[in-house]
Amino acid sequence: MSGDDLKRMAAARAVEAVTDGMRLGLGTGSTAHHFVALLGEKVRGGLKVTGVPTSEATRAQALAEGIPLTTLDETPGLDLTVDGADELDATLRLIKGGGGALLREKIVAAASTRMIVIADASKKVETLGRFALPIEVNPFGLEATRRAVAHVLETHGLPTTLRLRTAAKDKAFVTDGGHFILDAELGAIDAPEALAEALVAVPGVVEHGLFIGLATGAILAGDDGVVEYGTI
Ligand SMILES: O=C(CO)[C@H](O)[C@H](O)COP(=O)(O)O
Numbered sequence: 001m002s003g004d005d006l007k008r009m010a011a012a013r014a015v016e017a018v019t020d021g022m023r024l025g026l027g028t029g030s031t032a033h034h035f036v037a038l039l040g041e042k043v044r045g046g047l048k049v050t051g052v053p054t055s056e057a058t059r060a061q062a063l064a065e066g067i068p069l070t071t072l073d074e075t076p077g078l079d080l081t082v083d084g085a086d087e088l089d090a091t092l093r094l095i096k097g098g099g100g101a102l103l104r105e106k107i108v109a110a111a112s113t114r115m116i117v118i119a120d121a122s123k124k125v126e127t128l129g130r131f132a133l134p135i136e137v138n139p140f141g142l143e144a145t146r147r148a149v150a151h152v153l154e155t156h157g158l159p160t161t162l163r164l165r166t167a168a169k170d171k172a173f174v175t176d177g178g179h180f181i182l183d184a185e186l187g188a189i190d191a192p193e194a195l196a197e198a199l200v201a202v203p204g205v206v207e208h209g210l211f212i213g214l215a216t217g218a219i220l221a222g223d224d225g226v227v228e229y230g231t232i
Contacts, residue, residue, distance in 0.1 A: 001223055004030070006120035007084075009221040011035040014082045014118045017232050020048050023075050025108035026062055027083025028055040028101035031118050035082050040065025052078060054108045055101040056176050072111055081112040085119050086131040086209070088218055092117070092230055093192055097134030097209035100165070100175050106207055109214045116232060117215045121222030129189040132163070134209040135182045135199060136175060145204030146182060152198045158186045179206050 001009075011034035018024065018039065026036055036058060043049065043066055050070045053059035062069055072078075083105055087095040094117060096102050109115045137145045142164075150160040165173040165181040172180050189195055189210075196210040217230035 003120050003122070006221040007031040007118070008034040009226060010118040010120065010219045011038055013219045013226050013228075014116050015039055015042060017080065017116060018042070018047070018049060022049045022079045023070070023077070024049050024051045025078050025081025025083070025112050025115070026051045026053045026058050026067070027081065028058050028105060029084040029099040031084035031120070032058065032082065033061060035118060036061050036065060036067065040067055043067050050075065052108055054083065054104040055099070072107065076111060078108065078112040079114065081109045081115045082118060083109065083115065085117045085123055085211070087123055087125050087128055088117055088119065088215065089125055089128055092215040092218055093128060094211035094215055095128055095131050095133055095209050096211050097136070097181065098131065100134070100173060100181060102134055102209045103136055103175065103177050103179070103207040106211060106214070109211065114216045114231065115214050117218040119218070119220055121220040121227070124220055127188045127190065128192055128210070129186040132183040132185045133189070134165070135162070135184060136177075136179045136206040136208065137182055138204050138206055139178075139180050141204050142180060145202065148202045149182060149184075149199065149205065152202060153184060153186070156191065156195050156198065158189070158195070159184075161185060177206070
């Protein structure tokens with residue numbers, strides 16, 4: 001089975017957890033794309049839900065699918081967010097932001113009673129850090145912020161190389177919120193909570209991709225089938 005088939009399989013299981021009247025956070029990325037497409041089919045079949053998209057890309061897709069949308073200003077509390085992840089560990093700590101939507105993804109997940117991660121089984125790791133940690137920063141003072149972030153990484157015994165994420169033609173990638181992303185190749189993050197706390201304390205850091213205490217369940221699809229973790 002292809003990786004994309006596995007993503008769709010995990011998404012299909014998550015759609016089963018959606019019930020009438022739910023206020024949903026709609027994730028970003030290729031796995032969440034499957035979820036939004038399958039949810040759209042259900043909505044066209046009569047399911048009543050409202051969604052808050054975590055990116056402009058997901059907003060466009062959800063609108064095309066006919067999924068009614070709301071905002072966190074109109075609807076500050078959500079029942080369930082379904083989103084992908086770049087990595088997750090056994091305690092449902094995540095690295096997210098490979099698609100650059102980490103800020104809105106974290107705000108939406110934090111506003112939700114439950115967050116289900118959908119992914120192919122290759123995303124599960126023993127120790128977070130194989131995937132480069134995205135750190136979203138304000139463009140103002142980029143070099144000063146980069147130095148301060150490198151200092152935090154050094155004090156946590158981690159590699160300090162930070163790569164400014166680029167888009168087409170070597171231009172800096174710009175998030176939906178108008179920020180840049182520094183990707184940190186860390187290898188293994190032994191103390192994610194401490195690192196998360198230290199990173200958000202750096203002026204200029206808008207958010208980082210460590211999602212701790214947010215996911216309540218995970219659906220992972222592999223060649224042997226679907227495995228669920230936590231509460232679905
Ligand atoms: O965090 C994300 C976007 O910011 C995505 O959820 C993450 O990158 C996983 O993407 P995919 O489902 O395409 O593997």
